[in-house]
Amino acid sequence: MASDLSDRAIAAYETQAGVLRSRYDAVTTDDVLSGVVDILPKPPVHVLDVGAGSGRDTAWFATRGDRVTAAEPVSAFRAAIEARVPGAAVVDARLPDLDGIAGPFGLILVNAVWQHLTAGARVAAVARIAALLAPGGQLILSLRHGPVPEGQPVLALDPDEEIARAVAAGLELRRRVAAPSHQPQNIAAGVTWTWLVFEKDMQK
Secondary structure: OOOHHHHHHHHHHHHHHHHHHHHHHOOOHHHHOOOOHHHOOOOOOEEEEEOOOOOHHHHHHHHHOOEEEEEOOOHHHHHHHHHHOOOOEEEOOOOOOOOOOOOOEEEEEEOOOHHHOOHHHHHHHHHHHHHHEEEEEEEEEEEEEOOOOOOOOOOOOOHHHHHHHHHHOOEEEEEEEEEEOOOHHHHHHOOEEEEEEEEEOOOO
């Protein structure tokens, strides 16, 4: 199940892939995940990196010793990930369906993706993610806040609404933390983030 919103987002990423790879790689995963890194499960764990982009975070998890699957619908990004992280499984898949992805995963990272999904797609996406998580597995989710560039397929997000959706899907909130942007372009634009960490019940 795709949407016009996600289709337009993917088309925009395809067009700008080269520029965006440089922007993503100018920031470290340690900085991006600084508000949640202490709560991540100890490696090795089976990780799903959703909307993996340049492969920056995929590579970081692989270096930890994790087994990583990268779900990335943008062909230029998939090629970059395959070259950068030869041991990763790279799949042409998008939310909310994540077709071709099989769990269970001990950790699912969804960074800078949620704003491209409609409310209905977010309901379906969090249910799909919950189904892919192993008991005790974690979802790390970032929510974008701030001005929307003209013509960009980006929606405003309410953390309380997204928490309620995740809880309804059987996940428990472990952490909520506000964070600044690290990319200079986002800093200049006044973009900020909320990071949410959820855990799936050990009995489910």
